[in-house]
Amino acid sequence: MTLSRRTIVAGGAALALSGRGLPARAEGASVVVGTWGGDYGALLQQNIDQPLLKPQGIEVSQDVANNDPRRTKLIAERASRRGSMDVACINDIDSYILGQLGVLEPVQESAVPRLSEVLPIFRKPGTIPHIYSAMVVLYNPAKVTTPPTRYADLFDSKYKGRVGYSDILYSYNLAGANLAAGGPMGDFAKGKTALLDLKQRDVKVYPSNEALAAALKSEEVWLTTMWLARGFMWKSAGIPVEAAIPEEGAIPILFEAGIPKNSRAKDAAFKYLSAMLDPAAQVAFAAKMGYLPTVRDARLPPDLARQISLTEAQAARLNPLDYAYMQAQQGANLDFWNKEFKA
Amino acid sequence: MAAFVLPAVLVVAALLVGPMLLLARISLNRYSATDLMVEALSPQNYLAAVADPYYRGVMGTTLAVALLCTGLTLALGFPAAYRLARMESRWKSLVTVMTLIPLLVGNVVRAAGWMGLIGNDGLINAGLQATGLVSGPVRLIYTPGAVVVGTMAVVLPYMILTLASVIESIPRSLEEAAANLGAPALTVFRRVVWPLALPGTVAGCVLVFILCMNTYATAVLLGGPQFKMMAPAVYDQFSKGMNWPFGAALAFILLGATLALTVLGTALLGRRYAR
Numbered sequence: 001m002t003l004s005r006r007t008i009v010a011g012g013a014a015l016a017l018s019g020r021g022l023p024a025r026a027e028g029a030s031v032v033v034g035t036w037g038g039d040y041g042a043l044l045q046q047n048i049d050q051p052l053l054k055p056q057g058i059e060v061s062q063d064v065a066n067n068d069p070r071r072t073k074l075i076a077e078r079a080s081r082r083g084s085m086d087v088a089c090i091n092d093i094d095s096y097i098l099g100q101l102g103v104l105e106p107v108q109e110s111a112v113p114r115l116s117e118v119l120p121i122f123r124k125p126g127t128i129p130h131i132y133s134a135m136v137v138l139y140n141p142a143k144v145t146t147p148p149t150r151y152a153d154l155f156d157s158k159y160k161g162r163v164g165y166s167d168i169l170y171s172y173n174l175a176g177a178n179l180a181a182g183g184p185m186g187d188f189a190k191g192k193t194a195l196l197d198l199k200q201r202d203v204k205v206y207p208s209n210e211a212l213a214a215a216l217k218s219e220e221v222w223l224t225t226m227w228l229a230r231g232f233m234w235k236s237a238g239i240p241v242e243a244a245i246p247e248e249g250a251i252p253i254l255f256e257a258g259i260p261k262n263s264r265a266k267d268a269a270f271k272y273l274s275a276m277l278d279p280a281a282q283v284a285f286a287a288k289m290g291y292l293p294t295v296r297d298a299r300l301p302p303d304l305a306r307q308i309s310l311t312e313a314q315a316a317r318l319n320p321l322d323y324a325y326m327q328a329q330q331g332a333n334l335d336f337w338n339k340e341f342k343a
Numbered sequence: 344m345a346a347f348v349l350p351a352v353l354v355v356a357a358l359l360v361g362p363m364l365l366l367a368r369i370s371l372n373r374y375s376a377t378d379l380m381v382e383a384l385s386p387q388n389y390l391a392a393v394a395d396p397y398y399r400g401v402m403g404t405t406l407a408v409a410l411l412c413t414g415l416t417l418a419l420g421f422p423a424a425y426r427l428a429r430m431e432s433r434w435k436s437l438v439t440v441m442t443l444i445p446l447l448v449g450n451v452v453r454a455a456g457w458m459g460l461i462g463n464d465g466l467i468n469a470g471l472q473a474t475g476l477v478s479g480p481v482r483l484i485y486t487p488g489a490v491v492v493g494t495m496a497v498v499l500p501y502m503i504l505t506l507a508s509v510i511e512s513i514p515r516s517l518e519e520a521a522a523n524l525g526a527p528a529l530t531v532f533r534r535v536v537w538p539l540a541l542p543g544t545v546a547g548c549v550l551v552f553i554l555c556m557n558t559y560a561t562a563v564l565l566g567g568p569q570f571k572m573m574a575p576a577v578y579d580q581f582s583k584g585m586n587w588p589f590g591a592a593l594a595f596i597l598l599g600a601t602l603a604l605t606v607l608g609t610a611l612l613g614r615r616y617a618r
Contacts, residue, residue: 068582068583069582071582071585072582075379097585100377101379205567205568205569206567207485207563214462214464215463217464218463218464220463220480327376328376328377329376330584330585331374331376331584331585331586334583334584335584338397338571338579339395339397342568343400343569343571
């Protein structure tokens with residue numbers, strides 16, 4: 001059989017009219033999840049995509065990136081009729097910013113039935129809370145013989161040259177330094193001064209959490225501020241760290257997920273959000289990554305709970321970020337971190 | 344003839360000129376923490392970038408790295424290119440392909456390889472510590488030197504292949520004639536090969552300089568968080584600071600500086616060649 005140009009054009013037109021010419025995504029049958037890679041992405045696949053979404057006939061593909069590029073992409077696409085993500089995993093600061101910019105679809109219990117089990121303090125209008133932890137002081141118990149009890153202990157001059165920070169957590173590091181210096185959550189001036197003092201004492205800044213972990217492992221640095229969950233993971237991996245919950249009140253970190261308003265598969269995306277709140281899936285995240293469940297009916301094994309949870313008193317003292325302040329100061333805080341602290 | 348060129352022109356216009364015009368327009372807008380971008384027609388972002396000592400320092404670092412890498416790449420690449428161009432062995436094709444092999448690996452993967460080599464617990468430090476030469480890791484990564492070496496490894500094949508194609512076009516008989524007239528090897532190089540290869544040298548240097556000015560992955564991964572070049576600074580403004588207008592202005596300042604130095608360098612070397 002030979003194909004003439006006329007045949008090809010006619011065939012193409014027929015395919016276009018039939019709507020089957022291209023592998024278009026069937027509405028509700030597939031979702032693209034913008035997520036971190038590594039353990040987080042793998043755990044999503046193992047505990048949510050395969051066991052919970054696949055039986056519903058929903059295929060999941062991941063758009064893997066770090067938090068900042070994902071937020072930038074969501075902002076860049078916000079005026080587009082069709083976005084590239086159906087579910088976006090984001091941290092709590094970005095959740096607030098994206099909510100303010102009107103990027104996210106409201107999330108209601110009628111669409112996400114599992115919201116009924118979410119701990120009330122974590123309920124937000126545009127996202128579901130997936131997992132959470134708190135920023136603590138991680139230290140090397142062989143080198144720091146008096147266990148720290150406060151964020152402020154990082155600023156003790158006896159640890160000169162032995163304090164390290166992860167560059168990507170600059171907003172949270174700044175907030176921790178501010179609490180250490182006695183500053184309020186709505187004004188980081190004291191924290192900035194404290195960090196500039198620390199800079200004089202040869203503080204180290206590493207490009208990623210992984211690079212910081214390597215420095216803790218090689219004992220190049222002995223102390224840092226980091227998620228309790230990361231401390232759990234690193235300790236499990238043989239890195240010599242213990243966690244101290246700061247008496248100033250730890251800063252909580254919440255990892256959330258929302259649906260961009262221009263998602264092409266909102267029904268399936270809402271099902272995905274509900275699945276993220278599945279108790280067994282949340283327990284799996286806790287067991288592997290050390291992050292705490294956000295739903296009431298997730299039961300952690302007692303030994304695991306002891307390692308990754310806060311006591312009631314510690315939880316009561318949590319110091320949540322002032323998101324409006326964080327949004328207003330995003331540029332100024334980055335400038336301080338890059339131009340004054342790191343430079 | 345125009346019909347042949349038109350598709351390429353349209354592709355460039357759609358994928359390069361269009362977005363750049365959009366970026367130029369964004370650079371004149373004003374940043375707002377709550378709305379991200381407010382429409383304006385102001386040179387404020389450019390003025391702020393030029394007036395800020397931090398960004399002047401970042402541009403200085405970028406220029407220093409780019410010029411150093413270009414010079415070193417030329418010094419290392421010329422002998423290799425000459426050898427490749429004059430090779431008559433049946434292995435010449437294989438050697439040419441081997442020169443290209445580094446380009447088959449992406450910059451990020453290559454930088455990751457360097458991290459495994461020069462990191463604090465990398466191969467070199469493990470070797471040094473195993474032999475007892477040092478007691479602790481020697482700081483190799485997160486240094487300007489690491490960025491220069493890593494960048495050179497990226498751009499060296501471009502320089503070698505550009506130079507080799509030009510040197511190949513210089514008849515060997517010219518070198519032989521000069522040698523027959525008693526010119527020592529160095530004089531043959533200086534008076535015959537170098538002047539005739541200069542157009543290719545300029546082209547290679549321009550290509551490498553532009554690539555070095557826009558180094559991103561190598562600067563981030565091998566330079567560490569305290570080492571800043573312009574491309575990562577642009578990215579930071581877009582991605583971390585959400586200040587698109589300022590990021591766009593930085594991008595055009597980088598583009599302008601690269602273009603100006605490229606034109607200047609080409610003109611100066613071209614004039615020298617014309618003499």
